Amino acid sequence: MKNGLEDVIAAETQLSDVDGEAGRLIIRGVSLDQLVAGGTYEGVAALLLDGLMERSFDEAELRGWLAKARTKVFVHIEAADAALLALPPVDAMRALIARLPDGEDFDTALGLLAAPAVFLPAVLRLQRGQKPIAPDTALSQAADILRMLTGKLPSKEQVAALDTYLVTISDHGLNASTFASRVIASTQAGLTSSVLAALSALKGPLHGGAPGPVLDMLDAVGTAENAGRWLAEALERGERLMGFGHRIYRVRDPRADALKGALKPLITSGQVDSARSALAEAVEAAALAILKARKPDRQLDVNVEFYTALLLEALFPREAFTGVFAIGRTVGWLAHAREQALDGRLIRPRSVYVGPLPAAA
Numbered sequence: 001m002k003n004g005l006e007d008v009i010a011a012e013t014q015l016s017d018v019d020g021e022a023g024r025l026i027i028r029g030v031s032l033d034q035l036v037a038g039g040t041y042e043g044v045a046a047l048l049l050d051g052l053m054e055r056s057f058d059e060a061e062l063r064g065w066l067a068k069a070r071t072k073v074f075v076h077i078e079a080a081d082a083a084l085l086a087l088p089p090v091d092a093m094r095a096l097i098a099r100l101p102d103g104e105d106f107d108t109a110l111g112l113l114a115a116p117a118v119f120l121p122a123v124l125r126l127q128r129g130q131k132p133i134a135p136d137t138a139l140s141q142a143a144d145i146l147r148m149l150t151g152k153l154p155s156k157e158q159v160a161a162l163d164t165y166l167v168t169i170s171d172h173g174l175n176a177s178t179f180a181s182r183v184i185a186s187t188q189a190g191l192t193s194s195v196l197a198a199l200s201a202l203k204g205p206l207h208g209g210a211p212g213p214v215l216d217m218l219d220a221v222g223t224a225e226n227a228g229r230w231l232a233e234a235l236e237r238g239e240r241l242m243g244f245g246h247r248i249y250r251v252r253d254p255r256a257d258a259l260k261g262a263l264k265p266l267i268t269s270g271q272v273d274s275a276r277s278a279l280a281e282a283v284e285a286a287a288l289a290i291l292k293a294r295k296p297d298r299q300l301d302v303n304v305e306f307y308t309a310l311l312l313e314a315l316f317p318r319e320a321f322t323g324v325f326a327i328g329r330t331v332g333w334l335a336h337a338r339e340q341a342l343d344g345r346l347i348r349p350r351s352v353y354v355g356p357l358p359a360a361a
Ligand SMILES: CC(=O)SCCNC(=O)CCNC(=O)[C@H](O)C(C)(C)COP(=O)(O)OP(=O)(O)OC[C@H]1O[C@@H](n2cnc3c(N)ncnc32)[C@H](O)[C@@H]1OP(=O)(O)O
Pocket: 004, 205, 206, 207, 208, 210, 239, 240, 241, 242, 243, 244, 245, 246, 247, 248, 295, 298, 300, 303, 304, 305
């Protein structure tokens, strides 16, 4: 038996392949490099959902339907009362998504793609005492998310950076949240239930909750000179270094460089301080050296969350990061849920009982 199901194959999928030895990610036959070159959220969503819903569509059609779906789900913001707004943004978002009807059809899927994109900016604004901003059907999903957050049209560099992020993290094999989505789908509970379960799995600090703590780490380190000492002390305390290590990758996560690349136009146009990325690079180098020295048997490298933190810091407040991850990953969860539902087989593994036996009569 493998603790944590390590190396256990639990599904066949046509959606994505993570090669942990080569450091390569393929999404539906397209390599990550090809996908991020000018790729948009709507483009990767159309690619992932192709053939899995009851109707077919291309990127342009999806963009139009998604824009309308954003407007449709906006009414649910009315349900954001004081108790809901006291929750962390990702939990408030989950509570609002739970209001959506369940189902297996395209309309349900569209609502679920639109909902996190609308609910997250609205929750963040309400938590700051500001009025939510209604969606604009003329905009792409990435541009509208940023506009609904700030009330201003984002720069083209900001939209491109967010599109690259959403494309990069859209799907990633059988990660914990996607597995959760497939387990729920296998019971035929419906797509909303799958997304809610997956979101609950995503928010943990070992999965999609890591980027906020990455920034906390950068802040605590403060200067490049301090990095080695601070990281050594953190490991002494038994802490894990956030943004490093991965269950599958034994080399650098290929998404780290895709996200680092997406940061460059923001740095060169003066929208991100180059000192911040220099500090991140110094912390990365120090962390890799110390992890290599302390865990020589384990190849621990940088994962997607390290440069996610830096990229998202340029666009969102820190408390929003896990919610932004969910905006991008929902399409992967939906595609996997549909693939699993079409397969039709209930997921039900076995456990080994190691508890006490009943006393003899
Ligand atoms: C989108 C994503 O989900 S990407 C991952 C985001 N999460 C993080 O960045 C949190 C930090 N990283 C981690 O906690 C882990 O690397 C995980 C959860 C991502 C993967 O966990 P596992 O597959 O169980 O780790 P793995 O088996 O490779 O760990 C082996 C050893 O390395 C250690 N290790 C792994 N990652 C780290 C880390 N970031 N910092 C310090 N030590 C680490 C483990 O403690 C373990 O040591 P031990 O055998 O002495 O107990």
